[in-house]
Amino acid sequence: MATLAAQKQHKVTIVGSGNWGTTMSKLVAENVQANPHLFQQTVQMWVYEEECIIPKGSRHYDPSSDMSTKPQKLSHVINTLHENIKYLPGITLPSNVVANPDLPAAVKDSTILVFVLPHQFIPRVCDQLVGHIVPFARGICCTKGVDVSEKGIRLMSEAIGMRLNIYCGALSGANIASEIAQEKYSETTVAYDPPPMDSRHPTPKVSPSSSQVDLISPSRVNPSSRSAPLIPLPSDYPPLSRENIRKLFHRPYFHVRIVDDVAGVSLGGALKNIIALAAGYVDGLGWGDNAKAAVMRVGILEMVRFGKAFFGDSVKTGTFTEESCGVADVITSCMGGRNFRCAKRSIETGKSIYEIEETELNGQKLQGTSTAHEVHTFLKSQGLEAEYPLFTAVYDILEGNVKPEQIPELIEPKD
Numbered sequence: 188m189a190t191l192a193a194q195k196q197h198k199v200t201i202v203g204s205g206n207w208g209t210t211m212s213k214l215v216a217e218n219v220q221a222n223p224h225l226f227q228q229t230v231q232m233w234v235y236e237e238e239c240i241i242p243k244g245s246r247h248y249d250p251s252s253d254m255s256t257k258p259q260k261l262s263h264v265i266n267t268l269h270e271n272i273k274y275l276p277g278i279t280l281p282s283n284v285v286a287n288p289d290l291p292a293a294v295k296d297s298t299i300l301v302f303v304l305p306h307q308f309i310p311r312v313c314d315q316l317v318g319h320i321v322p323f324a325r326g327i328c329c330t331k332g333v334d335v336s337e338k339g340i341r342l343m344s345e346a347i348g349m350r351l352n353i354y355c356g357a358l359s360g361a362n363i364a365s366e367i368a369q370e371k372y373s374e375t376t377v378a379y380d381p382p383p384m385d386s387r388h389p390t391p392k393v394s395p396s397s398s399q400v401d402l403i404s405p406s407r408v409n410p411s412s413r414s415a416p417l418i419p420l421p422s423d424y425p426p427l428s429r430e431n432i433r434k435l436f437h438r439p440y441f442h443v444r445i446v447d448d449v450a451g452v453s454l455g456g457a458l459k460n461i462i463a464l465a466a467g468y469v470d471g472l473g474w475g476d477n478a479k480a481a482v483m484r485v486g487i488l489e490m491v492r493f494g495k496a497f498f499g500d501s502v503k504t505g506t507f508t509e510e511s512c513g514v515a516d517v518i519t520s521c522m523g524g525r526n527f528r529c530a531k532r533s534i535e536t537g538k539s540i541y542e543i544e545e546t547e548l549n550g551q552k553l554q555g556t557s558t559a560h561e562v563h564t565f566l567k568s569q570g571l572e573a574e575y576p577l578f579t580a581v582y583d584i585l586e587g588n589v590k591p592e593q594i595p596e597l598i599e600p601k602d
């Protein structure tokens with residue numbers, strides 16, 4: 188009788204430990220416990236090390252303890268208290284989350300790398316990862332942003348995939364981290380279109396109602412732009428099929444829908460942050476919900492136009508209009524996201540949004556401000572600023588070239 192080859196389990200590392208990074212670590216750690224045949228039981232969480240002190244309002248505050256009186260390494264505090272007191276206070280992390288400030292050690296032998304850093308840090312962190320990851324690792328990018336350079340525009344998943352020569356999918360949705368950390372129901376979209384070599388078993392249907400889940404098409408990350416061909420996953424690991432990737436993220440409170448449109452999912456997450464700034468501006472002016480809905484409508488149209496214009500036919504309109512990563516993320520971000528809140532506060536207080544970010548976010552980072560600049564740089568290089576009046580208006584507001592009160596005239600179609 189034939190014996191089955193001994194199966195290894197995938198080691199998972201979360202690269203990032205901010206508000207979303209820590210939430211991701213929590214839900215992934217719960218899922219590896221639920222799937223011990225697929226995943227190793229410890230989830231490494233890379234921490235960009237800093238010193239912190241337990242604040243007075245924390246449930247862990249104890250004036251007789253060093254942690255409450257002397258600055259401590261954040262990674263040490265997380266591993267001792269099982270709580271990220273700085274970026275996700277009040278949430279207990281499973282004990283199988285291990286905070287690790289040593290990047291090469293955190294990713295050593297990991298076959299699944301989940302990237303959850305603010306997008307401005309991705310290129311430098313990827314440079315530090317070169318030579319330290321297994322060559323057959325696969326990535327999932329949960330970062331919302333784009334990578335703009337003199338060469339043009341790339342998705343963050345592409346920036347990761349090309350730098351590390353790995354396949355990288357994307358996860359994005361209407362996902363305000365603090366709600367998910369409290370296990371309140373939400374949906375997300377995972378774009379995972381794995382190389383055929385990863386799906387040794389037939390890919391099961393994920394949701395019969397989705398028109399997109401059955402499609403297996405070539406990777407959107409152009410393999411020719413890699414320095415070498417993708418390295419197949421060794422056969423003693425479970426296949427990294429869509430279903431197994433889904434098992435890593437899906438929770439009873441975090442519902443995953445899988446699509447194959449990596450570009451659409453990534454662009455939805457990046458561009459909605461510009462729209463959320465516009466929504467914050469009009470709300471800060473006291474213009475109410477109709478005005479917010481107007482900038483959301485125009486923003487969604489620009490998002491679709493942008494995707495189709497610069498990422499080709501692989502981008503599906505439905506990704507923006509039907510999935511959590513599109514319209515739903517625009518809505519949630521324009522109601523309660525940090526970009527929305529900080530833009531609104533900047534109008535209400537007369538302070539710059541950068542000052543609000545610095546003084547009110549306790550180290551958390553806005554993505555919309557830099558994305559507005561990056562998208563503008565790219566559009567200008569194409570001579571197409573006028574085709575994207577809302578994105579351009581937000582850039583001009585940030586630069587002080589126009590006032591938020593001018594948004595209606597700026598986004599009005601020109602004959």
Ligand SMILES: NC(=O)c1ccc[n+]([C@@H]2O[C@H](COP(=O)([O-])OP(=O)(O)OC[C@H]3O[C@@H](n4cnc5c(N)ncnc54)[C@H](O)[C@@H]3O)[C@@H](O)[C@H]2O)c1
Nearest residue numbers: 204205206207208235303304305308330331363364551552
């Ligand atoms: N927070 C959310 O609700 C949420 C939800 C979905 C997606 N996202 C996306 O996830 C990504 C990460 O956001 P977040 O909310 O986890 O982070 P955050 O804004 O809460 O925290 C900032 C993080 O950046 C780290 N950092 C600071 N300087 C650094 C450096 N030089 N190099 C590397 N890291 C550094 C900090 O240690 C911290 O972990 C963003 O792209 C964001 O848009 C966030």
Ligand SMILES: O=P(O)(O)OC[C@H](O)CO
Nearest residue numbers: 360361362363524525526
């Ligand atoms: O708080 P924001 O504005 O970074 O948005 C958070 C998430 O992206 C919402 O889905």
